[in-house]
Amino acid sequence: MRKALLAISPFLGALLIWGLLAITLGSSSPIVVVTGRSMKPTLEQGDLLFVKAVDIGELHVGDIVVFHRPDTGELVVHRVYKIVRGPGGEILLKTKGDNNEEPDRWLVSKDELVGKVVYRLPAVGKVVLFVRENAPISIFLLAVLYGLFLSEFLRRPGKR
Secondary structure, eight states: OHHHHHHHHHHHHHOOOHHHHHHTTTTSEEEEEEETTTTTTTTTTTTTEEEOOOOOOOOOTTTEEEETTTOOOOOEEEEEEEEEOOSSEEEEEEEEEETOOSSOSSOOOOTEEEEEEHHHHHHHHHHHHHHHHHHHHHHHHHHHHHHHHHHHHSOGGGGG
């Protein structure tokens, strides 16, 4: 039983960290990796972002937010360009990438808003992007590394 727990401990640790971040930041997506270039030079491809859930009414022009693009549902990281009121009085966000000449053509509602970027770790997400882009190689490398980890820890005590 002890060996089995040890074998799955990296996965349990990752789940625990993700869960704690989700609870602490109140977001279903507490960590986001920048995948495009629309926020250059503020954010670079591969930056790891921590996202806190906020009420749309707490945002200000200039805040960097994460949202689901209204027409495609894809996750986007852009800056609040303008705050407007909809026909029913609801707050909507006009957004824009720092590297884009024009603001986005859509308005972001509270339903599409994931949260506000509260912290950035430069380049840390490049590992995630590498794994996504090179799935077969990445899975093989992770399996080899994990196998080495397990073989080291599951050896009989007398052979260490």
